[in-house]
Amino acid sequence: MARTPKTWAVRTARDRTEAPARARLLDAAETVFARLGYGPATVAGITTEAEVSRAGFYVYFASKEEVFRVLAVRVRDAFLAAQEVPGVDTDDVHAVARASVAAFVAAYARHAALMPLLEQQARTDEDVRALWQEIRERPVHRHARYIRRLVAEGRARPVTEPLAVARAVGAMSVEFARQVAARRIGHAAAVRDVTAMYLQLLQVAPREDEPR
Structure with missing residues (x-):
């Protein structure tokens, strides 16, 4: 009907x-x-x-402006969801690192072409600016809280304070995701390399079965 x-x-x-x-x-x-x-x-x-x-x-x-803001929300939510790692043993630092890096790289690569536009619109649109700030900061601060928990539980000894490690891992993940989006490297290779560097920053020894 x-x-x-x-x-x-x-x-x-x-x-x-x-x-x-x-x-x-x-x-x-x-x-x-x-x-x-x-x-x-x-x-x-x-x-x-x-x-x-x-x-x-x-x-x-209601408008082109609104649909763009909704896209910004979708990007933010995709990055936050990448940290959820459902079905992964949260006590396994290696598995969590690999799964979260894989999900973030995939999410960023998917939305890579939109990211410069979000940054550009954030300069003139207050609503987009707030969302852009969330996109940049919320995943990093959530990640830093996770690293602090690992430290408190004695499962990691990061090379520097947790927020700095979270920012470094985020920056590495973004750069590798851009390479994936540009088809210069494959997703699996990006995940392998970023995960290895992430575990080094956490000072968590690699497992024998960790992909190399």
Whole structure:
């Protein structure tokens, strides 16, 4: 049965958030922003890429500016989710390091083309600036808390204070993820190398079965 405008109006916020059309629009928006840049990107270009009507766009987003901010939230959430490592033994420092590095490198590589635009828009858009700050700082500070816990439990002796280690690992991960995105190195090689350096910074001895 066709939906009327009234039907759309009474849909719940959860429905709008989880709808497949919304996900297509977000993916399309990221593609268009990455290809054209922020200024030249248009709602029409996004809807064409998504194969969703212009009216369909406005069911989920009020403007180009809003969809860009939602993309910033998605990037932030992807980076935070990379630290969750579900299904990994949290007592196994090596497994946690490898899984979290793998997830972060994959997430950053996926969104690499959007990152310069987020930084650029953060200079003029207060909402994007706040999200950009979260993207840059929340994963780092969460990581530092994890390292402090390892230290307190006697499972790591980092070469310097935990926040500095977290920043260093974050910077290495970003650089390797950029190389992955540019197809200069493979994901597996990036994960292997960053994980090895991360464990060195933690002063955790590599396991015999650790990939080399």
